[in-house]
Amino acid sequence: MPESRTCPECHAEIPADAPPGVCPYCALRAGLRWEQPAAANPPGGARSPMAPEDLARRLPELEQFELIGPGGMGTVYKARHRELDRPVAVKVLHAHLQDDATFAERFVQEARTLARLDHPNIVRVYDFGHRRGIYYFVMEFVDGVTLRQTMSSGGVTPAEALTMVPRICEGLQYAHDQGVVHRDIKPENILIDRSGAPKIADFGLALLTGSTAETRITQTAQVMGTPQYMAPEQIEHPADVDHRADIYALGVVFYEMLTGELPVGRFLPPSQKVQVDVRLDQVVLRTLEKEPSLRYQQASELSSEVESLSGSGPGPAARRDRPTPTSASFNWWPSHYEYRSKRTIWGIPLVHVAFSGDTSGQHMALARGIIAIGDAAFGLIALGGIACGGVTIAGLNLGLISLGGISFALLVAIGGVAIGGFAGGSVALGLVSAGLTGHSVITVPDGMQQWLSLVAWGLSTAIVTAVVAGLIVWRLDAAGRKPGDRSKGFGILRW
Secondary structure, eight states, X not given: OOOOEEOTTTOOEEOXXXXXXXXXXXXXXXXXXXXXXXXXXXXXXXXXXOOHHXXXXXXXXXXXXXXXXXXXXXXXXXXXETTTTEEEEEEEEOGGGTTOHHHHHHHHHHHHHHHTOOOTTBOOEEEEEEETTEEEEXXXXXXXXXXXXXXXXXXXXXXXHHHHHHHHHHHHHHHHHTTEEOSOOSGGGEEXXXXXXXXXXXXXXXXXXXXXXXXXXXXXXXOOSOGGGOOHHHHHOGGGOOTHHHHHHHHHXXXXXXXXXXXXXXXXXXXXXXXOOTHHHHHHHHHTOSSGGGSOSSHHHHHHHHHHHHTTSOOOOOOOSSOOOOOOOOOSSOSSEEEEOSOEETTEESEEEEEOOOTTSSOOOEEEEEEEEEEEEEEEEEEEEEEEEEEEEEEEEEEEEEEXXXXXXXXXXXXXXXXXXXXXXXXXXXXXXXXXXXXXXXOOOHHHHHHHHHHHHHHHHHHHHHHHHHHHHHHHHHTTSOXXXXXXXXXXXOO
């Protein structure tokens, strides 16, 4: 008969017939936002925090203890370090877990992990140990609040989010470079000090990549984390989790900071829920890709993208008590749309569609793929306002075969102004040219020029008509689904 287990989060006894790594109490609380059942609490008040007076006797180098609050594995106190003459935070393992070797090891490993991380955006550890029957560690005291408290007390403006996210990325990138995956990034584990600087805390579920099983903080085969912020692979394949799960979790936090809501089910891009720069949609949605290979591969990449937008985006929106929802409606052209096929060739999406919807022309979305369609497109087949690649159709083209307003091509250029091997257009320059005004390196008879001109214009008209028809079919198909639903494919094709 299988033995019962203890949940590392709520410490409830998990029934023997429950799926491995899943606590039914945590699942209910996360899905339905219920309070923890009374049965999940240890009997006899064993989870009651230690009195500050008792703690002061056990740790005489500290004084002026004040209870801050309980956490998943321990209780946190504020105190003053006598020798350092500064306030510190003290985390003490819960009394009912002191004799549990598994939790004691996790607690010590959390302290050791934090001790090896020295970064301004990660809470620092000064000391840790086991003394007089208690496991504890002394860490930096952050005089501020959690990101959750900030969000609950009035929300975070887009400008504040754009300032905080790169700093969080810097802390994450440093941790990842040290071989540490947090695995539980969420607003409760991000502290904000009085200057507004974020600090990552609570590495109790962290994973040391490349380490042996004995030195890992938790068993990799277990499902660890907070369900609303966990990457798909963290739930489905916990043994394969790497640093990209943290990037997904930060994407959830980023979306929640901007909109006040979680990206659950078919969700709208941020710009369709609140007034933010439409270019943020592409950034946020990329962090929330189900496939790890399609997300940002490094936190530093996300930081760079956000910082590139923070100085040129619209002015900060007024602080909101609640996000202003907007219903999905049919517009002939989307305010923002992006689709990236899951199928790739050499890591390049087979199809990538990206439109910013910015009618002012100040911001352009770049599509990069084997087939690329967007404001600006780069691909083997590229269609857009500006296109570069093999076969290009756009207002401004550069490719092997180019069709459009101004076309430059090595082989065939057809357009209003065409320059290429064979050039056809109103103004044409090439080895062979055909058009109203043209110059050919190779001279051809007048009748041949007229014939080539008709063929060129007929071909360009047919291709442009086909492209327009294809875009109409794609747009009508896309109108039937919300932009947050990225799983249905492109147009009438299914990839």
